[in-house]
Amino acid sequence: MTEDILLIRQVLQGNQIAFRQLVERYQSYVFTITFRVLKNREIAEEVAQDVFIKVYRMLGTYQQKSKFSTWLYTIAYRAALDEARKKKIYTDSLEADDSYLQLKDKTGKSPAFNTVQADLKGILTNAIQKMKPIDGSIITLFYLHEKSVQEIAEITGLSISNIKTKLHRLREQLRIRLVSDLQTEVKDLI
């Protein structure tokens, strides 16, 4: 039995300290998902908090068919998407094509990418944050949350083949963009 399941059982028996442990264990991950979708720290934090409240209320319905984290991230991802749609903040981004990640004009480099001592991880995080909500979430779930393609499909509601294709395409676009924008500086780093 995983530690999560033990904590959940304790919460269901009325142990609220166990729920605090669950919150503290997953708060960064849930916040990262909502932030990837909503792109605004305040709104993302508000939604992430509401996610935990929803989870507390729905904990009795969790049937352990999937990992607790998968169940939790599904709620977080869908809550964030709902909020984005409700506030119509990212309507354009949600429907936009992938042109933002295509090769840019060589003269129109992003300032962040011109930093000679740039941190590759930071640049990648920045690039992911500029992706469409669903794309940024897929990359985040795959790498940060170490979710399998099948689990990501469950969380996002997309097909497995769709997730695989997106993962290949998005990472390739990231590589092209990094190599293109950073040119020799990035080549030194990588």
Next chain:
Amino acid sequence: MEKDNLKIWKQIDNELSDKEKAAFQTELNTNSVLNQQLKDAKKVDEALRQMETEEPSMRFSMNVFEKLPSIYKKVQVSPLFSPRAIKLGILSVGALILISLAPVLFVEGDYDITYFDFWNSLLQMNFQIPIPSEWVLMLAVASFGFVTYVIIDRQIKKRILKRDFSSKT
């Protein structure tokens, strides 16, 4: 070209079949550009694996718990009067009523019978036992006072504990 590049990621994800792997390896040996792209892709993959989470504010978990009043009540509030004490209180009030009625059952006096007139007319019965209005008033005040005290005390207790809980967290 694009297909070759996607093959790079399939190679990294170990999704190529044996036949595709062999073909890709052959191409790598002859294509220096593809070779470099694979190296770059591996570095991007490695960097992505080292990506860190975004951290919420320090108040995050506290805010979650503030939004969960039911949790707070269960954890923090132990009412001054337990359910058992409240039951005993109600029984005491009942006993007080019986005790207060006892004298009028056995002692004759010049009582105000308005109270019984009301019940007699309502229930279409004929009670002959008079009750002094002072007793009724006293019982009503005592019962009302007890219930009010319990409610006010619980509310005060909650507010004090909520203040303490907020300052601690």
